[in-house]
Amino acid sequence: xxxxxxxxxxxxxxxxxxxxxxxxxxxxxxxxxxxxxxxxxxxxxxxxxxxxxxxxxxxxxxxxxxxxxxxxxxxxxxxxxxxxxxxxxxxxxxxxxxxxxxxxxxxxxxxxxxxxxxxxxxxxxxxxxxxxxxxxxxxxxxxxxxxxxxxxxxxxxxxxxxxxxxxxxxxxxxxxxxxxxxxxxxxxxxxxxxxxxxxxxxxxxxxxxxxxxxxxxxxxxxxxxxxxxxxxxxxxxxxxxxxxxxxxxxxxxxxxxxxxxxxxxx
Amino acid sequence: xxxxxxxxxxxxxxxxxxxxxxxxxxxxxxxxxxxxxxxxxxxxxxxxxxxxxxxxxxxxxxxxxxxxxxxxxxxxxxxxxxxxxxxxxxxxxxxxxxxxxxxxxxxxxxxxxxxxxxxxxxxxxxxxxxxxxxxxxxxxxxxxxxxxxxxxxxxxxxxxxxxxxxxxxxxxxxxxxxxxxxxxxxxxxxxxxxxxxxxxxxxxx
Numbered sequence: 001x002x003x004x005x006x007x008x009x010x011x012x013x014x015x016x017x018x019x020x021x022x023x024x025x026x027x028x029x030x031x032x033x034x035x036x037x038x039x040x041x042x043x044x045x046x047x048x049x050x051x052x053x054x055x056x057x058x059x060x061x062x063x064x065x066x067x068x069x070x071x072x073x074x075x076x077x078x079x080x081x082x083x084x085x086x087x088x089x090x091x092x093x094x095x096x097x098x099x100x101x102x103x104x105x106x107x108x109x110x111x112x113x114x115x116x117x118x119x120x121x122x123x124x125x126x127x128x129x130x131x132x133x134x135x136x137x138x139x140x141x142x143x144x145x146x147x148x149x150x151x152x153x154x155x156x157x158x159x160x161x162x163x164x165x166x167x168x169x170x171x172x173x174x175x176x177x178x179x180x181x182x183x184x185x186x187x188x189x190x191x192x193x194x195x196x197x198x199x200x201x202x203x204x205x206x207x208x209x210x211x212x213x214x215x216x217x218x219x220x221x222x223x224x225x226x227x228x229x230x231x232x233x234x235x236x237x238x239x240x241x242x243x244x245x246x247x248x249x250x251x252x253x254x255x256x257x258x259x260x261x262x263x264x265x266x
Numbered sequence: 267x268x269x270x271x272x273x274x275x276x277x278x279x280x281x282x283x284x285x286x287x288x289x290x291x292x293x294x295x296x297x298x299x300x301x302x303x304x305x306x307x308x309x310x311x312x313x314x315x316x317x318x319x320x321x322x323x324x325x326x327x328x329x330x331x332x333x334x335x336x337x338x339x340x341x342x343x344x345x346x347x348x349x350x351x352x353x354x355x356x357x358x359x360x361x362x363x364x365x366x367x368x369x370x371x372x373x374x375x376x377x378x379x380x381x382x383x384x385x386x387x388x389x390x391x392x393x394x395x396x397x398x399x400x401x402x403x404x405x406x407x408x409x410x411x412x413x414x415x416x417x418x419x420x421x422x423x424x425x426x427x428x429x430x431x432x433x434x435x436x437x438x439x440x441x442x443x444x445x446x447x448x449x450x451x452x453x454x455x456x457x458x459x460x461x462x463x464x465x466x467x468x469x470x471x
Contacts, residue, residue, distance in 0.1 A: 167315065
């Protein structure tokens with residue numbers, strides 16, 4: 001079965017309906033129409049550009065270009081993690097911890113999945129490597145950003161409690177233990193929810209895409225399970241690393257809570 | 267065992283510069299000074315909760331040579347405002363607590379199963395003192411320990427603290443505002459003026 005071709009005028013039809021929605025919110029004075037239209041425009045421009053990049057990348061099929069693309073994606077994700085935190089660690093630590101933990105988890109799991117499980121030839125074949133890494137990074141980024149934001153914000157709000165526990169002679173790990181658990185939880189919850197609801201409440205996007213593109217559902221399901229597991233691994237280990245490094249950075253060598261290392265929200 | 271002498275050596279924190287102070291076992295040194303003069307910060311520096319210059323010695327051992335949480339386990343700071351993180355009072359008392367101590371502060375054993383949210387400010391303050399003392403530290407740093415208590419309870423807490431400090435031989439720094447209290451409990455009284463600690467003679471009382 002071939003995929004039915006989509007032409008630009010058919011997309012324009014969908015776009016005009018988004019404009020109608022924006023018009024409705026404008027009439028009702030909900031103040032959403034502007035950001036809605038800008039976001040829709042960004043989708044078109046960004047996806048069109050990435051389409052061009054992917055076309056070139058697939059045609060070239062060179063490890064250098066694939067790696068460059070992967071690094072660019074990682075750095076943008078790192079920037080996004082930093083931007084999503086209300087009270088981020090100062091001095092590049094927010095970017096550094098976020099980026100490093102995403103690198104460690106997403107890259108390792110993606111490379112392992114490609115070489116050991118899927119096994120395309122060559123292993124870095126862009127049709128497999130880039131979408132897989134993209135899904136990994138996108139989800140890991142959400143997990144890491146949520147967890148770090150929760151960690152630093154809760155530590156800020158509960159600074160008196162943390163210090164009180166330090167005064168009673170607890171180690172820094174004990175004093176921030178509850179907050180670390182909460183941060184881990186908020187980082188992993190979206191993925192746990194997604195796995196629990198998969199196929200019952202929601203049909204995952206990748207599987208839907210594969211079925212639309214003509215894959216037999218049984219194969220699409222197998223790929224979806226694989227992808228959900230790898231995403232969970234990436235998110236889990238990434239969040240783990242980020243929470244461990246982030247909470248350590250909140251204390252100095254004398255186990256003092258150092259909230260002066262957090263930026264004031266602007 | 268060496269006597270638990272607490273020695274501050276050229277301790278510098280905030281406005282305070284190069285404070286030298288010896289506190290003998292069982293001695294209560296009261297600290298006073300205008301609000302914002304750095305009394306609390308001085309206590310925090312002694313407990314190593316705040317970056318500071320100089321060194322603090324306890325029984326010949328330097329603060330910087332032992333892990334920070336073990337230092338704080340011995341040099342116990344009780345802040346003016348107590349904090350509670352678990353639901354029930356008893357969950358905060360890891361080392362258990364004596365019935366005699368509970369009674370001395372006007373509580374019964376069942377207070378341990380109370381919800382923290384039920385406690386009044388004064389009850390929290392007394393229980394936070396009990397929580398710190400029940401861990402058997404070697405030094406006490408008290409930041410206005412009776413600020414939220416009525417007169418009768420205040421006397422009770424003062425007596426309990428003073429007798430405990432004497433029997434255990436804990437060197438104690440006690441931040442106090444009330445002149446009457448200073449007269450009652452202090453072996454020495456120091457006042458923070460600008461960057462220095464001034465010795466206050468007992469004569470003015």
